[in-house]
Amino acid sequence: MVVALxxxxxxxxxxxxxxxxIIERPAPVASTDDELPTWGGxxxxxxxxxxxxxxxxxxxxxxxxxxxxxxxxxMHYGDFIWNDRNVPKGPVWVRVDLKQQLISVFRAGHEIGTxxxxxxxxxxxxxxxxxxxxxxxxxxxxxxxGDAPMPYTLRLTNDxxxxxxxxxxxxxxxxxxxGVPLEFAQKLYGQVSRGDQxxxxxxxEQRAS
Numbered sequence: 001m002v003v004a005l006x007x008x009x010x011x012x013x014x015x016x017x018x019x020x021x022i023i024e025r026p027a028p029v030a031s032t033d034d035e036l037p038t039w040g041g042x043x044x045x046x047x048x049x050x051x052x053x054x055x056x057x058x059x060x061x062x063x064x065x066x067x068x069x070x071x072x073x074x075m076h077y078g079d080f081i082w083n084d085r086n087v088p089k090g091p092v093w094v095r096v097d098l099k100q101q102l103i104s105v106f107r108a109g110h111e112i113g114t115x116x117x118x119x120x121x122x123x124x125x126x127x128x129x130x131x132x133x134x135x136x137x138x139x140x141x142x143x144x145x146g147d148a149p150m151p152y153t154l155r156l157t158n159d160x161x162x163x164x165x166x167x168x169x170x171x172x173x174x175x176x177x178x179g180v181p182l183e184f185a186q187k188l189y190g191q192v193s194r195g196d197q198x199x200x201x202x203x204x205e206q207r208a209s
Contacts (some may be wrong), residue, residue: 037067039086045070064109065094070087071114075102078168080115080184084191087112090195092120092191094163094198096178103180105188113187118172118179126176128202131156132195151182152189161190163188163198 036046046067049056055061069081090108097103098119104111120126135155150164165186166172166179178200180188 008082013062040067040110043070043085044068055160063106064091065106065111066109068104068111069114075114077116077170078181080113080181082113082184082187092193092196094188094192094196096126096198096200097142098128098165098200098202103178106111107191108188112191113184115180116168118166118168118174120176121173124175126174126200127157127161128200131161131198131200133192133198134158134194136189136192136194138189150177152185154189154192154198 001010018164036048039045040046043068047065052061052065055065068084071081075081078206084107087110088108092105095104095106096117096119101117101119103113103115103117109128133154133156135153137150137153137155150162152165154163156162159177161178163178163180163185165182165184166177168179172179
């Protein structure tokens, strides 16, 4: 299955920078008063001031998003990209889009990782909302589901909903957790601290808050 990311609510000018990951994306056109950084090269797309202003005005984002990873091809189950080269240190937050089946990791306003995810089946759906990371457990096993391995667990709720390493493949699902490729989970575990926020959205009309 092929998935794609379109950040909720970004339209017109802003959509040029945060467009679907199902096709190759052209670099955004800067306005004459914009001097966009170049340290990301072709691996990164910087948002112009005009695009950020529009996105904030439309209520699409209320967080500091300065750049996103350039993903020029379709992403499939098990795929991920991680690139934090030259990205400055700063606050980390995570966005999970259940409809598009993608996770995005941001540091200091720059996207540093994205991956295709698994999420909860209908009988045990993954909740949406804003959740702080309440615990980190490197070598966790599920107590409820027969000691199933949950490596690099980032726990989000008291009843066990977490982000953790999984075999991300077609036809698989979780019991409400967010499953990510194992290597991606390891990298994410190293970036996220307790208290960092994870924003989970379930449809295009929801906003990160």
